[in-house]
Amino acid sequence: MEANFDRLRTQAMNIVAIPQHYRLVMEDSTPTRNAVNRSFIWEDPENKEWTLEISLDLATGCLMDLNVDMEPNEETNDREDPKGMGEEARKIADAFVGKHAPDAAGLTWIHTDDSRRQITYREEVGGLPLPDTGCEVTLDQGLGIIRYRHHLKSAPRPEWPAVLVNEGAVKEQLLCHTHMELQITALSPSIYDVPGTEDEYRMVYNPAPFMRFIDAVSGRDCFGPEHYALPSIHSLKADEGPAETAGSGPEEAKTGANRSIADWEQLLGINPELYELEKSSDDGERIMLQYKHIDELEDEPEQAALSVDGYMKYRWGDKLRNLESPFKLQIEKTTGTLLRFHRDDPGKEQPLAPLIRQQCWVKAERFLREVFPDYASYLRLEVDKDDLEDEPRSREFFFLPVYIGDIPVNGERVTISISTATGNTCLYSGVSCEMLQQLAEHRLAPLLTPEVALEIYKRNMDVKLKWIKVSNAERPVYRLIYELVTIPRSELSSEFVNCKLRYIDAQSGEPIWGKY
Numbered sequence: 001m002e003a004n005f006d007r008l009r010t011q012a013m014n015i016v017a018i019p020q021h022y023r024l025v026m027e028d029s030t031p032t033r034n035a036v037n038r039s040f041i042w043e044d045p046e047n048k049e050w051t052l053e054i055s056l057d058l059a060t061g062c063l064m065d066l067n068v069d070m071e072p073n074e075e076t077n078d079r080e081d082p083k084g085m086g087e088e089a090r091k092i093a094d095a096f097v098g099k100h101a102p103d104a105a106g107l108t109w110i111h112t113d114d115s116r117r118q119i120t121y122r123e124e125v126g127g128l129p130l131p132d133t134g135c136e137v138t139l140d141q142g143l144g145i146i147r148y149r150h151h152l153k154s155a156p157r158p159e160w161p162a163v164l165v166n167e168g169a170v171k172e173q174l175l176c177h178t179h180m181e182l183q184i185t186a187l188s189p190s191i192y193d194v195p196g197t198e199d200e201y202r203m204v205y206n207p208a209p210f211m212r213f214i215d216a217v218s219g220r221d222c223f224g225p226e227h228y229a230l231p232s233i234h235s236l237k238a239d240e241g242p243a244e245t246a247g248s249g250p251e252e253a254k255t256g257a258n259r260s261i262a263d264w265e266q267l268l269g270i271n272p273e274l275y276e277l278e279k280s281s282d283d284g285e286r287i288m289l290q291y292k293h294i295d296e297l298e299d300e301p302e303q304a305a306l307s308v309d310g311y312m313k314y315r316w317g318d319k320l321r322n323l324e325s326p327f328k329l330q331i332e333k334t335t336g337t338l339l340r341f342h343r344d345d346p347g348k349e350q351p352l353a354p355l356i357r358q359q360c361w362v363k364a365e366r367f368l369r370e371v372f373p374d375y376a377s378y379l380r381l382e383v384d385k386d387d388l389e390d391e392p393r394s395r396e397f398f399f400l401p402v403y404i405g406d407i408p409v410n411g412e413r414v415t416i417s418i419s420t421a422t423g424n425t426c427l428y429s430g431v432s433c434e435m436l437q438q439l440a441e442h443r444l445a446p447l448l449t450p451e452v453a454l455e456i457y458k459r460n461m462d463v464k465l466k467w468i469k470v471s472n473a474e475r476p477v478y479r480l481i482y483e484l485v486t487i488p489r490s491e492l493s494s495e496f497v498n499c500k501l502r503y504i505d506a507q508s509g510e511p512i513w514g515k516y
Contacts, residue, residue: 003029009040011056015063015100016054016066016068018042018052019044021045022042022044025311025314026041028311032308032309035058037057039056040053050071051069052068053067054066063150066145072142086112086114092139092143093145096145096148100148100150103133107135108123109121109128109130110122117138118137118147119138120137123157131467132155134151155469155478158467161216165214165218167463170216171462174212174214174482177212178209178454178484179450180450180454181205181450182506183203184404184408184410185411185503187199190515192512192513194512202512204506205454211228212228213483216480216481216482222479231382232382233401234381235380236375236380237376238376258336267371269424270291270327274294275291275292275294275327276291277291282333288329288330289329290322290325290327290328291325291327324344328341329341334434335434337372338428339431340429340430341371343424345419354392355421360398361396363423364398364416368414371430395418396417400414402414402431404439414429414430414431415429416428416429452509456504461501462486462487463485464482465481467481502514
């Protein structure tokens with residue numbers, strides 16, 4: 001049956017109060033392929049940042065998503081006692097869920113997160129919430145509903161198992177297979193419970209694997225060891241071959257610090273006869289450059305009014321055009337090194353003999369030698385099982401994690417993408433050479449052994465039961481598992497009651513807790 005769009009629009013307009021001066025800027029079925037919702041966006045004409053978004057199920061008209069980003073109400077937001085508003089907030093959220101969630105009566109597991117003013121409603125079995133059921137409601141300080149999301153349950157309701165494996169045995173099994181890995185990581189006070197206001201790098205021990213899923217009935221791991229295995233890595237030896245530019249011959253050796261913009265353009269193959277600088281910006285740490293074709297046409301086909309494509313063009317047109325730029329690059333100001341490079345290289349004409357992965361690596365390493373001469377001292381090459389497949393690809397990706405000596409730097413890696421059709425570098429995502437220099441100068445060293453760190457970690461860990469949803473080829477199912485969890489700390493403020501133990505400081509032995 002075809003959806004009644006007029007009825008859905010009227011229904012959407014009656015869910016929350018829409019300011020009279022707001023205008024409708026999008027009304028379309030989403031997603032554009034296999035649409036399941038009817039989505040609406042209203043906007044303040046005087047400030048595009050203030051928007052109200054609503055999505056209704058096409059078939060039932062049920063509210064699926066609500067996002068309100070509106071100018072704060074100074075009168076209601078002056079309230080300063082969140083604890084005193086907890087019961088009132090709960091009543092408001094309960095009434096909203098009762099009106100808009102078709103399965104409200106079955107959502108018996110309810111959790112309130114005071115720090116985010118979010119109340120979560122779930123179905124439960126055995127007192128445990130079922131993931132991807134129910135909804136979440138978020139209120140602002142004035143107790144207005146600003147976020148709502150409803151989940152369509154896709155797995156059948158499970159039965160509570162008749163027999164469970166022993167909790168203590170599972171805990172011992174998990175901890176026996178846990179080891180501590182040394183790494184350097186950036187600790188941000190906004191994410192971790194650490195002193196100060198600035199990010200700092202520390203050497204820490206990281207429990208591995210950090211997550212395990214043990215079937216509560218069989219006692220066996222749900223996924224097997226290959227699920228947790230990290231890709232193997234290879235050390236690099238600096239390529240001693242001749243340096244080549246993107247042009248026709250060798251270039252006089254230059255480092256990033258003494259390269260001009262023209263030097264970078266020549267090295268990266270940006271022909272000034274074909275491309276011109278469109279945008280240039282400087283955020284104090286990086287110089288960002290973006291180019292366009294000299295003969296680029298400005299005319300674009302008109303999009304249907306209120307459509308998703310029309311809204312995207314209106315709201316994000318500049319950013320979308322930026323994605324289509326033929327060349328973009330970022331340069332670190334302090335060291336003059338390349339931080340990021342993107343080339344739009346579609347390679348539409350597939351050659352008879354596309355480059356194989358090893359040939360692409362030769363080109364990737366040549367590029368590395370030009371933009372990161374000391375790459376072999378800091379990078380290692382990640383080898384994934386997909387690398388060994390023979391299936392041809394339009395691009396080959398190479399991932400190179402960063403090391404200081406033999407210690408990995410968490411979250412830092414270089415990525416290079418090579419077109420198999422042209423051999424061009426399509427993407428380079430680098431790392432800050434200033435950061436590498438600072439880490440190398442500090443010469444961090446562990447004072448704790450992995451064994452001592454593991455004992456500290458064990459004292460803070462326990463196991464608990466949890467439902468997870470497992471997708472397979474036929475249909476998703478719920479599965480009851482044991483997972484490692486953090487033992488709550490009584491000295492923690494109520495703001496961080498859900499925090500997790502993330503690391504053990506490799507020098508002091510201090511447990512480092514995440515705030516979320």
